[in-house]
Amino acid sequence: MSEAPRLDRQVCFALYSASKAATAVYRPVLDELGLTYPQYLVMLVLWENEPRSVRELGTELGLDSGTLSPLLKRLEAMGLVERRRSAEDERRVEIHLSDAGRALSARAGAVPQRLADAAGLSAAELAQLHDTLGRLTAALHSAI
Amino acid sequence: MSEAPRLDRQVCFALYSASKAATAVYRPVLDELGLTYPQYLVMLVLWENEPRSVRELGTELGLDSGTLSPLLKRLEAMGLVERRRSAEDERRVEIHLSDAGRALSARAGAVPQRLADAAGLSAAELAQLHDTLGRLTAALHSAI
DNA sequence: GGCGGTTGAGTTGTGCACAATTTAATTGTG
DNA sequence: CACAATTAAATTGTGCACAACTCAACCGCC
Numbered sequence: 054m055s056e057a058p059r060l061d062r063q064v065c066f067a068l069y070s071a072s073k074a075a076t077a078v079y080r081p082v083l084d085e086l087g088l089t090y091p092q093y094l095v096m097l098v099l100w101e102n103e104p105r106s107v108r109e110l111g112t113e114l115g116l117d118s119g120t121l122s123p124l125l126k127r128l129e130a131m132g133l134v135e136r137r138r139s140a141e142d143e144r145r146v147e148i149h150l151s152d153a154g155r156a157l158s159a160r161a162g163a164v165p166q167r168l169a170d171a172a173g174l175s176a177a178e179l180a181q182l183h184d185t186l187g188r189l190t191a192a193l194h195s196a197i
Numbered sequence: 198m199s200e201a202p203r204l205d206r207q208v209c210f211a212l213y214s215a216s217k218a219a220t221a222v223y224r225p226v227l228d229e230l231g232l233t234y235p236q237y238l239v240m241l242v243l244w245e246n247e248p249r250s251v252r253e254l255g256t257e258l259g260l261d262s263g264t265l266s267p268l269l270k271r272l273e274a275m276g277l278v279e280r281r282r283s284a285e286d287e288r289r290v291e292i293h294l295s296d297a298g299r300a301l302s303a304r305a306g307a308v309p310q311r312l313a314d315a316a317g318l319s320a321a322e323l324a325q326l327h328d329t330l331g332r333l334t335a336a337l338h339s340a341i
Numbered sequence: 342g343g344c345g346g347t348t349g350a351g352t353t354g355t356g357c358a359c360a361a362t363t364t365a366a367t368t369g370t371g
Numbered sequence: 372c373a374c375a376a377t378t379a380a381a382t383t384g385t386g387c388a389c390a391a392c393t394c395a396a397c398c399g400c401c
Binding site: 058059063064065066067068069070071072073074075076077078079090094097101115165168169170171172173174178179181182183185186187188189190191192193194195196197 | 203207208209210211212213214215216217218219220221222223234238241244245259305306308309312313314315316317318322323325326327329330331332333334335336337338339340341
Binding site for chain 3: 073076077080106107108118119121122123142143144145146
């Protein structure tokens with residue numbers, strides 16, 4: 054006879070809880086920037102390199118156009134990005150940072166430290182966690 | 198001058214990606230059971246011990262009534278649970294498993310193995326990941 | 342040039358997450 | 372007992388996640 058799985062034993066639930074707790078720690082900081090967590094992720098990618106197409110953003114973040122299209126519209130309504138149809142390929146929409154969007158980067162510099170401070174783990178443990186999660190995510194993706 | 202944070206360095210994004218990847222691996226298995234991942238979590242708690250009040254489910258899963266109320270209504274519509282107003286405290290709603298809900302437990306037994314198979318990590322690494330995530334989540338919660 | 346297949350973005354629909362509010366039941370305290 | 376404070380659940384509203392679909396632009400190939 055088959056044993057019912059136990060909630061507290063599941064790595065999947067541990068991941069789900071940790072991820073929710075991490076975004077909860079970020080939330081008050083991001084509130085001051087006027088961003089949600091997924092919006093912050095999009096801005097992170099753009100701060101690294103812009104413009105980026107919707108497709109490129111989706112590849113980096115693992116999100117599809119059904120999630121990104123309305124999110125980007127909200128960022129545009131906030132005045133942080135501009136959406137421009139690409140001239141070379143009219144299917145593509147390029148997301149450019151506005152001046153306000155670029156300026157927000159400076160204020161966002163302190164955000165990640167907030168998580169590190171709250172994490173209660175050593176730098177080495179955080180580095181190892183990051184590494185393990187990266188390998189786990191890669192393996193899970195190749196399993197789908 | 199402040200450096201813009203890098204996406205690929207953030208533990209937060211690693212958690213977010215790993216959690217999404219894990220639920221993506223579960224999705225086809227849970228589809229066969231007719232459950233979403235949060236619905237599966239609720240059933241896990243109930244399989245351990247029932248009935249449970251909405252409040253108790255929320256405490257175990259870190260979810261509030263705004264999430265659980267409609268979710269439980271859907272589980273009830275599927276015939277997996279029954280919601281009964283408690284006689285001792287008429288504010289409470291107790292969630293009972295139906296026969297079909299209890300029966301589903303047997304079919305769910307194989308679900309966690311699916312993640313372990315796809316994870317590409319050793320049992321020891323999985324155990325350590327579970328432990329680190331647990332401590333991380335606890336520390337993050339105490340930081341809010 | 343024409344045409345089938347592919348690609349990029351957007352839309353629609355369902356469900357989750359969470360803040361804020363509402364309502365009713367309970368508890369604590371004078 | 373009365374009444375303020377608290378608690379449990381539900382509701383409302385906003386935003387994310389993802390499947391399924393639409394539509395226009397592009398590409399390959401004849």
